[in-house]
Amino acid sequence: MKIGTPKEVFEGERRVAMTPESALQLQKLGHECLIETGAGAASGFDDAAYAAAGVEVVKTAAALWQAADVVAKVRAPDDTEMKRLRDGQTLISFFSPVADEAKMQAAAKKGATVVAMEMIPRISRAQKMDALSSMANIAGYRAVIEAGNNFGRFFTGQITAAGKVPPAKVLVVGAGVAGLAAIGTSTSLGAITLAFDVRPEVAEQVESMGAEFVYLDFEEEQTDGAATGGYASVSSPEFREAQLAKFRELAPDVDIVICTALIPNREAPELWTEDMVAAMKPGSVIVDLAAEKGGNCKQTVMDEKIVTENGVTIIGYTDFPSRMGTQASTLYSTNIRHLLTDLTPEKDGVINHNMEDDVIRGATIAHAEAVTFPPPPPKVA
Numbered sequence: 001m002k003i004g005t006p007k008e009v010f011e012g013e014r015r016v017a018m019t020p021e022s023a024l025q026l027q028k029l030g031h032e033c034l035i036e037t038g039a040g041a042a043s044g045f046d047d048a049a050y051a052a053a054g055v056e057v058v059k060t061a062a063a064l065w066q067a068a069d070v071v072a073k074v075r076a077p078d079d080t081e082m083k084r085l086r087d088g089q090t091l092i093s094f095f096s097p098v099a100d101e102a103k104m105q106a107a108a109k110k111g112a113t114v115v116a117m118e119m120i121p122r123i124s125r126a127q128k129m130d131a132l133s134s135m136a137n138i139a140g141y142r143a144v145i146e147a148g149n150n151f152g153r154f155f156t157g158q159i160t161a162a163g164k165v166p167p168a169k170v171l172v173v174g175a176g177v178a179g180l181a182a183i184g185t186s187t188s189l190g191a192i193t194l195a196f197d198v199r200p201e202v203a204e205q206v207e208s209m210g211a212e213f214v215y216l217d218f219e220e221e222q223t224d225g226a227a228t229g230g231y232a233s234v235s236s237p238e239f240r241e242a243q244l245a246k247f248r249e250l251a252p253d254v255d256i257v258i259c260t261a262l263i264p265n266r267e268a269p270e271l272w273t274e275d276m277v278a279a280m281k282p283g284s285v286i287v288d289l290a291a292e293k294g295g296n297c298k299q300t301v302m303d304e305k306i307v308t309e310n311g312v313t314i315i316g317y318t319d320f321p322s323r324m325g326t327q328a329s330t331l332y333s334t335n336i337r338h339l340l341t342d343l344t345p346e347k348d349g350v351i352n353h354n355m356e357d358d359v360i361r362g363a364t365i366a367h368a369e370a371v372t373f374p375p376p377p378p379k380v381a
């Protein structure tokens, strides 16, 4: 089959879904690879590198969509790309089936198959294809780097001839994939790192990374808000109050806050309130990775950096993986390559879209002229 990757059309998007390295691996599965000219340029992969890896460089997006049996890309297709999607073609990309429901239905009607990368089930077997985790890992890392870039001091404490420098204090709110990456980055830079999550089972992980887990003075066990499937649910008002009281106590003392708290299918919980921002020292930095879902900090402005009256920088960028285009493309293209490995069981260049396979079924939102979202729950963990 011909696997083709077009240049991303979303403004400012630097990632690309195929790298020369992933193309070499795809060819070992018996596939031919195509790339639109310039598609990898923003992430450091030029046409010559693709050509050297045996990839055919195609001059236009229209020609690429026409020639490819499988189109692998990063962002959900825009209207022009939707027009190019055709009967019998497979599209693999991020594709929010709820927000983009009309597009999903249009794709099904056309007879195209759509695999939505954010729908890859989060089970052990599918970790190698889990693009949400790959991208969250990058976002967590980059959030700390971005905070450091906007912070006027060292992360690590130092004793120098010119004086003693105290270490920075970093609080990470939410210790999921992005939060743990932020914790790892912060401790490796030498900051005193604190972390909080409503899921108490992450305390051990947090502590094993050299950070301190923040416990609440809460009468019941700290399990309120922790829920099924490893994800959080909404906390009770009492638990939330205990959490906010603890954060109020920490606010004047922390230099950097990395917010990553999310609850599936909901707006982000507001956890870093205006009075906490007001209590922070001038020069402090908040990076709000929940910005796309409304933010954990109310003052966050999505996709912007603001400085409050008391000198606190609040960063609400939503494109952290794209800001690390080379790394993000390397990981994302590897996720895609693993998916295509499962879709090519005989390694003979023939796609077998096996809807009996939990992972393939779970991520497929349109197939055989039907919408196949939502999927049934996975049978294995």
Ligand code: NAD
Pocket (backbone or CB within 6 Å): 121, 122, 123, 124, 126, 127, 130, 133, 136, 173, 174, 175, 176, 177, 178, 179, 196, 197, 198, 199, 225, 229, 230, 231, 232, 233, 235, 260, 261, 262, 263, 264, 269, 271
């Ligand atoms: P997420 O992005 O949905 O949420 C981020 C974090 O915010 C979570 O840890 C959540 O508990 C926390 N949170 C929610 N409300 C909060 C509040 N009020 N205060 C503080 N923290 C709050 O989560 P995620 O990073 O996508 O991961 C969620 C779970 O999925 C984890 O258990 C993770 O281990 C699991 N996971 C499993 C796999 C796999 O098995 N393949 C892959 C990825 C993630």
